[in-house]
Amino acid sequence: MLVAGVAPSEARGWMEFVQFVKVERPRIGSLLEHGSLLALELPLLRVGVTAGSFLMQQLGDAETKERLDAVAQQFFGQDVQVKIEPLSQQKKAPLSLVAEEEKKESDRGRRLREDALAHPLVQKAVEVFSGKIESVKPIDKGFV
Numbered sequence: 001m002l003v004a005g006v007a008p009s010e011a012r013g014w015m016e017f018v019q020f021v022k023v024e025r026p027r028i029g030s031l032l033e034h035g036s037l038l039a040l041e042l043p044l045l046r047v048g049v050t051a052g053s054f055l056m057q058q059l060g061d062a063e064t065k066e067r068l069d070a071v072a073q074q075f076f077g078q079d080v081q082v083k084i085e086p087l088s089q090q091k092k093a094p095l096s097l098v099a100e101e102e103k104k105e106s107d108r109g110r111r112l113r114e115d116a117l118a119h120p121l122v123q124k125a126v127e128v129f130s131g132k133i134e135s136v137k138p139i140d141k142g143f144v
Contacts, residue, residue: 013040018097020075021068028068031058035084036093043080045072048093051086059084112136 014037022029034055038046049055058064065082072080087093113136116122125131 015097017045017072017075021071024071024074025067028059028064028071031055031064032068033097035059036087036096038085038093042076043078045080045082046085047082048085048087051088056084056086109136109138112138 018029018033020029021032032047035047035049038048040046047059049059059068065084068082069080072082116136117133122133126133
């Protein structure tokens with residue numbers, strides 16, 4: 001998965017880091033996956049979150065920040081400063097890991113629907129029975 005506006009190596013390091021934080025500090029990790037990676041230029045890690053949000057309050061908390069810096073140091077093997085930056089509605093930021101996953105699922109659903117509607121047997125069944133496709137439900141958890 002690529003994060004828009006972020007170098008591939010940064011995106012990979014970001015995803016791995018968030019997964020590591022989720023194991024070491026589950027509460028902080030679950031908050032962090034909603035943030036957007038702005039830059040991963042060690043020793044600085046910049047994460048954007050919506051200004052004034054619950055997420056900003058939680059990740060901006062001094063104790064949480066201290067723990068996040070410590071787990072970042074553990075993961076990257078060097079001193080790391082994690083900077084949580086407020087994002088305004090106007091500032092275009094890369095998608096968070098959660099938003100990226102939701103987009104992927106929504107794209108998958110759209111492709112499944114298009115493929116199903118384009119299938120010759122489905123088209124014939126709709127024609128023969130004068131039917132209408134109301135929904136398409138995946139029968140697997142695979143990739144399209």
